[in-house]
Amino acid sequence: MKPTPALASALILTASRLVGRAIAVDPRFPPTGPFKMTVLAPDQPAIHYSPVKASGGYFYINKPTNSTCGDVEPILDGPTADGGALSTYGDGREDTQQTFLDISGAAGGIFSYLGPLYKALTFDHIADEFSRVAGDDISQLYYEDAGWLACPTGNDPADGVYVVYADKAYGHAVGREECIPFGIRTDAVEGEGLRVCEYL
Numbered sequence: 001m002k003p004t005p006a007l008a009s010a011l012i013l014t015a016s017r018l019v020g021r022a023i024a025v026d027p028r029f030p031p032t033g034p035f036k037m038t039v040l041a042p043d044q045p046a047i048h049y050s051p052v053k054a055s056g057g058y059f060y061i062n063k064p065t066n067s068t069c070g071d072v073e074p075i076l077d078g079p080t081a082d083g084g085a086l087s088t089y090g091d092g093r094e095d096t097q098q099t100f101l102d103i104s105g106a107a108g109g110i111f112s113y114l115g116p117l118y119k120a121l122t123f124d125h126i127a128d129e130f131s132r133v134a135g136d137d138i139s140q141l142y143y144e145d146a147g148w149l150a151c152p153t154g155n156d157p158a159d160g161v162y163v164v165y166a167d168k169a170y171g172h173a174v175g176r177e178e179c180i181p182f183g184i185r186t187d188a189v190e191g192e193g194l195r196v197c198e199y200l
Helices: 005-022
Strands: 035-040 052-055 058-061 099-102 110-113 130-134 139-143 148-152 162-166 180-188
Touching: 035 052, 035 139, 058 110
Parallel strands: none
Antiparallel strands: 035 180, 052 058, 058 162, 099 110, 110 162, 130 139, 139 180, 148 162, 148 180
16 A cells, blocks of 8 residues: 555654654755755645745745745745744845744635735734654655645636645635645755745
8 A cells, every 4th residue: 555645744754753863864855954845745746846836925836936036946944843933044134934824714724924915923823833854865844743735726727726735724614625635845955055035
């Protein structure tokens, strides 16, 4: 039986926490430092290995990033395996944009960032339940120790654009059956690849 992405993610998370820091970490996928997000959905070739991008305050798959750097893959920084907050990369000098899960009724657990829609967090924005866990050859981003959902945007289904929700925070009464479970691999960004951008 082939494991689902959610099961594979859970196994990696459990194993890495059991072994702790004894795991030899692949330098491409460390547990800390700036990173880009890559979709892991082996049974879904339309999105597998696609970058997760940012536009209008939300994270998407197959939609161009809207930023001061153009259509780039967003660079994020944080959290550790112990959990915490996640923000855009700011090189220690620039302002960063906080990411969060918007669990308000209309948003229903959508993966979001400050800037275009909100200038500050509100009571229904959860910003401290992210974790980043490294195994021996991969590191992944989680929300409340679980994976993610790629859900059609509601526009033309043929355009292949999906908006990202946290699996555990998904709160819409309908529509979950149309979403694709997936994992987010965190790929290290170093040197000349590091760019400070504002995501619009």
